[in-house]
Amino acid sequence: MDRIRIVGGNELNGVIPISGAKNAALPLMIASLLTSDTLTLENVPHLADVELLLRILGNHGVDVSVNGRRERQDEGYSRTIHFTCRTIVDTTAPYELVSKMRASFWVIGPLLAREGRARVSLPGGCAIGTRPVDLFIEGLTALGATMEIDGGYINATAPKGGLIGGTYTFPKVSVGATHVMLMAASLARGTTVINNAAREPEVVDLANCLNAMGAKISGAGTSTITIEGVHSLSGARHRVLPDRIETGTYAMAVAMTGGDVTLEGTDFALLDTALEAVRRAGAEITVTPSGLRVVGHGNDIRPVDVVTEPYPGFPTDLQAQFMGLMTRANGVSHVTETIFENRFMHVQELARLGARITLSGQTARIEGVSRLRGAPVMATDLRASVSLVIAGLAAEGETTVSRVYHLDRGFERLEEKLTRCGAVVERITD
Numbered sequence: 374m375d376r377i378r379i380v381g382g383n384e385l386n387g388v389i390p391i392s393g394a395k396n397a398a399l400p401l402m403i404a405s406l407l408t409s410d411t412l413t414l415e416n417v418p419h420l421a422d423v424e425l426l427l428r429i430l431g432n433h434g435v436d437v438s439v440n441g442r443r444e445r446q447d448e449g450y451s452r453t454i455h456f457t458c459r460t461i462v463d464t465t466a467p468y469e470l471v472s473k474m475r476a477s478f479w480v481i482g483p484l485l486a487r488e489g490r491a492r493v494s495l496p497g498g499c500a501i502g503t504r505p506v507d508l509f510i511e512g513l514t515a516l517g518a519t520m521e522i523d524g525g526y527i528n529a530t531a532p533k534g535g536l537i538g539g540t541y542t543f544p545k546v547s548v549g550a551t552h553v554m555l556m557a558a559s560l561a562r563g564t565t566v567i568n569n570a571a572r573e574p575e576v577v578d579l580a581n582c583l584n585a586m587g588a589k590i591s592g593a594g595t596s597t598i599t600i601e602g603v604h605s606l607s608g609a610r611h612r613v614l615p616d617r618i619e620t621g622t623y624a625m626a627v628a629m630t631g632g633d634v635t636l637e638g639t640d641f642a643l644l645d646t647a648l649e650a651v652r653r654a655g656a657e658i659t660v661t662p663s664g665l666r667v668v669g670h671g672n673d674i675r676p677v678d679v680v681t682e683p684y685p686g687f688p689t690d691l692q693a694q695f696m697g698l699m700t701r702a703n704g705v706s707h708v709t710e711t712i713f714e715n716r717f718m719h720v721q722e723l724a725r726l727g728a729r730i731t732l733s734g735q736t737a738r739i740e741g742v743s744r745l746r747g748a749p750v751m752a753t754d755l756r757a758s759v760s761l762v763i764a765g766l767a768a769e770g771e772t773t774v775s776r777v778y779h780l781d782r783g784f785e786r787l788e789e790k791l792t793r794c795g796a797v798v799e800r801i802t803d
C-alpha cells in the first residue's frame with residue numbers, strides 16, 4: 374500500500390493549478406444517464422472516485438470516451454470526457470460498487486426519472502458519520518415514487534407515466550439529496566419546488582449543466598429551487614467548476630508553511646468564508662487575474678474559531694485542514710463540526726505530530742504549539758489525510774502518511790503540485 378513521505382520545514386513558493394471539483398464532477402457525470410445524447414464534460418479531474426464512477430456508469434450503459442487532449446500542455450491535469458447513454462442497460466446499482474463511494478447512490482435519481490425504476494444498494498458505512506438516505510426517500514416519494522427497502526437495496530418505482538412534480542421541504546440541508554431531486558424532477562411531469570435546498574456551488578454547477586441540456590431549473594444557489602419538468606433532455610458541453618476544497622487546502626498549507634503561492638484557475642467567491650478565516654489567521658490572500666495569491670507567514674499564525682455549516686458557511690470538507698493550521702497558532706482556537714457526527718479522526722493523528730487538541734462533544738479545543746515534529750501517521754478519510762500532509766509540511770523532520778488511497782480519492786497529483794512549490798514530498802510504493 375502506498376505511503377506519502379514528507380520532510381517538513383520548507384516554505385511553499387510557486388504556482389499550483391487547481392483541478393476541476395470532484396464534488397461537481399461526480400453529479401455531472403451521473404447526469405449523463407438522463408439523456409440518450411452525448412454529454413461532454415471538460416476539466417474532469419483524474420481521481421480514484423472519478424474512475425470508480427466511470428465503471429459504475431459503464432454498468433448502466435454509459436459509453437465513455439476520453440479525448441486525451443491535455444488542456445494544460447505542461448501538466449495534463451484535466452480531461453475532457455464524452456458520456457453517451459443511448460439506452461440504460463441495467464437499472465440496478467450493485468452493492469459491490471455503491472458501497473465503495475457514497476455519491477454513486479445518486480444514480481437513483483436519473484434511473485428512476487428515465488426508466489421509471491431503479492434498484493440501488495444502500496451506500497456503505499462511511500467513517501465520518503452514519504449518513505442515512507431518509508431525505509432521498511422522502512424527496513423522491515414527494516415526486517410520486519414508491520420507495521421500498523429490500524435486502525440492503527432501495528427499490529424505487531415511478532408511477533405509470535413517470536414521476537410527477539411536487540413540493541418537498543428538506544428538514545435538513547443535504548447536498549446529495551438536492552442533486553438527486555434536481556435530476557429526477559427535470560424529467561418529471563409538472564413543476565417541482567424544493568425548499569431548504571443546498572446552496573453549494575456544486576449544486577449550481579449541476580443546475581447550469583442540466584439547463585444547458587434543456588432542463589428548466591431556476592433558483593439554484595438559493596434555498597428554493599423550482600424545476601419545470603421537460604419531456605426529454607439533450608446533450609451539452611459543460612466545464613466542471615474549480616475545486617474549492619482543493620483551493621482552500623492549498624491556501625491553508627501556505628498559511629502554515631509560509632511562502633508565496635498562486636492558486637491558478639480558481640475563484641475566491643467559491644469559498645470566501647473559508648478564505649476569510651485563513652486571512653484572519655494571518656495569511657494575505659489577493660485575487661489575481663488567474664486565480665488567487667496566498668502569502669503565508671508560517672510562524673505568525675493567529676488563533677481563529679470556526680464552525681462548519683452548509684454553504685455559504687465554513688465547509689466541513691475544510692475542517693480537518695483548518696484544524697491542522699490551528700495546531701501551530703499563537704494561542705487557543707476552537708473548531709466545531711456540525712455536519713458529520715464523527716469527523717474528528719484526524720485529532721489523534723495530529724497528536725502524534727505534537728498537536729495539543731482536546732475534544733468536547735462536537736468542538737475541538739486546539740492549543741497552538743510552537744513546533745510540530747514528524748512522525749508516522751495514518752489517513753482515516755479523505756480530508757483528514759490531507760490535514761496530516763499539511764501538518765507534515767510544517768513539522769520538523771520526517772512524516773509518513775499511510776493509507777494514501779483516501780488521499781487519491783480527492784487530490785489530483787498532490788505530491789507533484791507540492792514538490793513544484795519546493796516541498797519535499799514523495800510517494801513510496803511498497
Ligand SMILES: CC(=O)N[C@H]1[C@@H](OP(=O)(O)OP(=O)(O)OC[C@H]2O[C@@H](n3ccc(=O)[nH]c3=O)[C@H](O)[C@@H]2O)O[C@H](CO)[C@@H](O)[C@@H]1O
Nearest residue numbers: 396476504505506507508509546547548549689690712713
Ligand atoms: C460527493 C460529495 O459531494 N460529497 C459532499 C456532500 O456529501 P453528501 O451529499 O453525502 O452530504 P449531505 O449534504 O447529504 O449531508 C449533510 C448531512 O445530512 C445528513 N443526511 C443526508 C442525507 C439524508 O438522507 N439524511 C441525512 O440525515 C448527513 O448524514 C449529514 O449529516 O456534501 C457534504 C456536506 O457538505 C460534503 O462533506 C461531501 O464532501
Ligand SMILES: C=C(OP(=O)(O)O)C(=O)O
Nearest residue numbers: 475476499690755756783
Ligand atoms: C466526504 C467527502 O466525500 P464523500 O461524500 O464522497 O464521502 C469529501 O469529499 O470530503
